[in-house]
Amino acid sequence: MKRRLILSSSWTTILVGCTPTNIRSWQIASVPGIIRGGTGKRISVRSVGLPSAMSQTSVPAPGGAYAANTFPNDLWASGLAAMLQIVMVKNLAQRLPLDTVLADGGAIGAAPQRLVEIQVLAFTPNSIGEILLSAQLATRPATSQTWKFQNFEARAPGGNSPETIVAAMSTLWGEAADNLARVLG
Structure with a gap:
């Protein structure tokens, strides 16, 4: 009888300690920008490169220069x-309505006429919650090996909550789309 009571109280302790947490999911959203028209081309946005530290599953939290808080x-x-690639497709499609903008590796395999590649270097909040987006943007005709490179850097106040940080990240990603649309359009 003592063993059952001890075993039963141990399970109760374990179950009480496992109270569910409030997990929330977030996504970068497309934001409208200046419509540039486009040139009637098929544009392929290739996968977006990220530093390994940004490949985490959690939303980044404010931190110092050496912190990778979430x-x-x-x-x-x-x-x-993958989320950044799809949102860039949406952002460019809105800004270049005469073009067809597709995600490379997606279900539609139409041959592109223009390619877009993006390498994100930094996209996190600093200690005061300001978001920095630093990226390398590259475009080229599909028939050429000559890339047009552009360094992109922008900042926005993001605050200290996941909601405000993700909103600021969405705005900055829209600004990167504005730069790409200017080059492509």
């Missing part, structure tokens, strides 16, 4: 690189 219960709705 919010423990606030997760990305999908992989960040």
Whole structure:
């Protein structure tokens, strides 16, 4: 009888300690920008490169220069690189309505006439919650090996909550799309 009581109280302790946490999922959203028209081309946005430290599943939290802090219960709705690629497709399609903008590796395999590649270097909040987006943007005709490179850097106030940080990241990703649309359009 003593063993059952001890075993039963141990399970109760374990179950009480396992209270569910409030997990929230977040996603970068497309934001409208200046419509540039386009040139009637098919544009392919290739996968977005991220530093390994940004390949985490959690939303980044403010931190110092050497910190890679995250919010423990606030997760990305999908992989960040894939999410950034799809949102860039949406952003460019809105800005270049005469063009067809597709995600490379997606279900539609139409041969592109223009290629877009993006390498994100930094996209996190600093200690005061300001978001920095630093990226290398590259475009080229599909028939050429001559790339047009552009360094992109922008900052926005992001605050200290996951909601405001993700909103600021969405705005900055829209600004990167504005730069790409200017080059492509």
